[in-house]
Amino acid sequence: MRVSKPLLAICCLILSSTTSSAQPSADLALIDGNIWTLDEQQPKAEALAVWGDRILAVGSSASIQRLIGPKTRVIALHGRRVLPGFHDCHVHLLSGGLQLGRVDLKDAADEVEFGKRLKAFDRKLPPGRWLLGGNWDHDRTFAGKLPTATLLDRYVADRPCFLSRYDGHMALANSRALELAGIIAATVDPPGGEIHRDETTNQPTGLLRDEAMSLVSGNLPPLGDDELVDAVVAALHLAARLGVTTIDDMAGDGRETRRRLSRVYQQLARRHRLTARIHLYWPLADWAELAGLGIEADFGGELLRLGGLKGFIDGSLGSSTAKMRQPYLNEPHSTGIFVTAPGTLGRQIAQADAAGLAVAVHAIGDRANSTLLDLFAETADKNGVRDRRFRIEHAQHLRADDFGRFARQGVIASMQPFHAIDDGRWAEGRIGAERCATSYAFRSLLDGGARLAFGSDWPVAPLDPLAGIDAAVNRLTLEGQHPDGWFPEQRITAAEAIRAYTLDAAYAHFSEQRAGSLAAGKLADFVVLSRDILAPAERSAISDTQVLLTVMGGRVVHEVEP
DSSP: OOOOHHHHHHHHHHHHHHHTTOOOOOSEEEESOEEEOOOTTOOEESEEEEETTEEEEEEOHHHHHTTOOTTOEEEEOTTOEEEEOEEEEEEOHHHHHHHTTSEEOTTOOSHHHHHHHHHHHHHHSOTTOOEEEEEEOHHHHSTTOOOOHHHHHTTOOSSOEEEEETTSSEEEEOHHHHHHHTOOTTOOOOTTEEEEEOTTTOOEEEEEEEGGGHHHHTTSOOOOHHHHHHHHHHHHHHHHHTTEEEEEEOOOOOHHHHHHHHHHHHHHHHTTOOOSEEEEEEEGGGHHHHHTTTOOTTEEOSSEEEEEEEEESBOOTTTTOSOOSSOOSSSTTOOOOBSSOHHHHHHHHHHHHHTTOEEEEEEOSHHHHHHHHHHHHHHHHHHOSOOOOOEEEEOOBOOGGGHHHHHHHTOEEEEOTHHHHHHTTTHHHHHHHHHHTTBSOHHHHHHTTOOEEEOOOBTSSOOOHHHHHHHHHHOOOTTSOOTTOSSGGGOOOHHHHHHHHTHHHHHHTTOTTTSSSOOTTSBOOEEEESSOTTSGGGGGGGGGOOEEEEEETTEEEEEOOO
C-alpha cells in the first residue's frame, strides 16, 4: 500500500510518542460533533484532532480526548454538523474581489433603480475614472430587452462607462467608452465576438459580445498594486466566511495582470494571509508559457498550485452566444458563437495535453459540448492513456446522447448549480422547454456515471456553496415559479451535492489524496454548520444554514462568536 508523506509523518509522530510513553498533543480538537468525513473507511465520527496543518485523528470523542493536552484548543460542537472544507471549482477571484467595490446592478428591479444606482456611484468617483462593474440582468431589469449606449448615456455621459452582463459574456459601453475604443459602424467584428448593431442604421448599439468586449476593455487603465491586493484579500475574506477552503481560480485576466496576480498569491502565502488554497488556471492558448518552464498538472505547494489551463469553445446562454444545434427562440437567425474555432481549440488541447498539463474548457451550448467531447476523445486517442482528468466547465446544455460520454471518456462535469435556479427564470424563452429538460442535468449525469465537481462561477453567481447545494437539491428558481423544482427530475441529494463540493471537487484538481475528506494525515480543512443539511427535515432550510467555523490547514480563518 502506498502511504502518503503527510500520513507517514502523523504515524511517526504517534509512534515516537508511544515509545516515549507520551501521547501526542493536538493543537485543535473538535468533540461531540456530527462529522461526515467522506472517508469510505470511516464515514461518520464524533470528533477529530488537528496537529499543525494536518488531521491527527478522527474518531469518537473519547478517543480524541486522549490527544488533548494543556495547550490544545477544544471546541465542543454540541452535535453540530462538520463537513470537509468546500472546494469551489470555478471562480474568477480577482474579478469577484473587484466587483465587491464596484456598482452592482444585478437585482435592479427596473430602469429607475438601474439609473439611480449608476448616478449614485458616478457621484462617488473622482473625475476621469472609468465607471465599471455592472452585473446587469436585462431579463430582470428591462423585461428581456437589451439595453443600449443611449440608455446608459442618460445616467453616465461625462465619463467612460463599461458594464458587464452578469454572465461575463456581454457588456454595455456608453458613448464615451465607444468613442475611446474607436468603435464605429465600419468596425469589423473580431474573431469569436460580435458588435451588436442597430438593424436599420448598422450603428453599434453599445453592446459587445464575447471577444468584442476586448475592444473596450483593452482601453481600461491598469490596476494599481494596492487595488489588486485589496481585491484579492476582500475576496478571500468572503470565501472564508462561506466555508470555501480551496479555489480553482479561472482568472481570465490579461497576461500582465495574471503575472501580477500570481505574485500577489505568493506574497500572501508567505505572509500567512492566504486563507484558501489556490489552483491558478492559465489560458489554454498560452499553454506554452507553462510547458516552457517544465510545469505539469498539479505543480506547486499546498497553498498555491499551477498546471491547469482554461479554454473556451462558446459563449453563454444569457447572451445568446452559447453554441446550439438549433436556433435561439429569441434570436431565430442565430445558433450562437464558437468563441474558439474547433480546429484551433483541438490543436491547443492536444498540445497542452501532450505537455502534461491539465485542460478545462468552457462549454455551454449542446453543440459546443458535443464538439468538445469529440475533441477530448481525439486528443486521448492521439496522446495515449494517462491520468489527464479533462474537464468541461459548465456542461450546461446537453443532448441526452452525451450524458454517458462523460463517464466513458473520463471527463469531469465541472458545473455551477446556482446557474440552474438563476437561468431557469428565462432559459425556456431562449431555447424552449424540450432543450431545458436536458440542461443543468445533475441527475442524468450522475446516473450516467459522470463525476460532478461543483463551483460558483463567482462573481457571475454567489460564491456561497450552501446556496449551490440548495440549488442542486431543490432547483427552486429565483422568481419562485417552480415550487416543486424546475425540471425536478434533475434534482440530486444533499449528500451527492456535498460530495461534488468536496471529495469529487478535489479529484477534479488532482487533490483527492490530500484533501476533500477528513482522515488522519489529510489536510485539516473543514467547516462547522449551524444546521445539519444532510437531515431530510432540513432540505428546505439549506440556504438558511450558516457557516459557524472555517478551518484551513489547521488555522481558524472564520469563526462566528457564540
